[in-house]
Amino acid sequence: MVASSGTLGHLSAPLERIRMLRRALSRRRFLSKNWLKAKRRPAKQHERVKDFRRDLFFKLGAQLSQEYDLLVLEDLDVRGLVQKGVTKKRRMRLYDSSFSELRRILG
Numbered sequence: 001m002v003a004s005s006g007t008l009g010h011l012s013a014p015l016e017r018i019r020m021l022r023r024a025l026s027r028r029r030f031l032s033k034n035w036l037k038a039k040r041r042p043a044k045q046h047e048r049v050k051d052f053r054r055d056l057f058f059k060l061g062a063q064l065s066q067e068y069d070l071l072v073l074e075d076l077d078v079r080g081l082v083q084k085g086v087t088k089k090r091r092m093r094l095y096d097s098s099f100s101e102l103r104r105i106l107g
Contacts, residue, residue, distance in 0.1 A: 064106070081094055
């Protein structure tokens with residue numbers, strides 16, 4: 001996400017942690033106690049990411065509404081942006097950007 005002032009924001013570190021936790025889960029023996037514990041860890045991390053992102057969007061929305069009198073949001077077709085020609089890293093960033101959540105909070 002980039003603002004007109006050039007402020008850049010990425011949320012890739014929590015996604016790396018989720019990937020690492022899933023990898024750890026795959027190394028556990030199926031239905032063992034450690035597997036059950038490891039299965040809960042990615043779910044907790046997803047919940048933390050969701051709460052963090054929601055809080056961030058509320059703070060961003062408050063800041064934008066205080067700074068500007070008029071906010072104009074471009075209607076982006078995310079499915080159109082995410083096509084086979086785009087690299088996997090870029091597709092993941094587009095999916096992870098949560099345009100609809102930010103629009104819902106600002107609307």
